[in-house]
Amino acid sequence: MRKTPTFVTVQSRGLIAIPTSIRRHFGLDQPGAQVEVIERENEIILRPHIAVPSDQAWFWTERWQQMEREADEDIAAGRVVVSEGIDEFLAELDS
Structure with a gap:
């Protein structure tokens, strides 16, 4: 489901801030949450990653x-x- 794009600014050292509502939706508001970064056909894809014990x-x-x-x-x-x-x-x- 695509929504209106959200634009964020790339900070020094390549840091970006994912908006709070998106972090909460994907469970990325927990300490130690991880995001998989994928480069594909002129896109950067961020995928929530849930570590398995x-x-x-x-x-x-x-x-x-x-x-x-x-x-x-x-x-x-x-x-x-x-x-x-x-x-x-x-x-x-x-x-």
């Missing part, structure tokens, strides 16, 4: 994300079994 990095590996997509496909296709309780769940595993 090291103990959760496994979830974002390509292998795990592929398994997540497969699980989503199985759920969408109805290839799931719903158990009403632990006993029913264990019985289903045994069968």
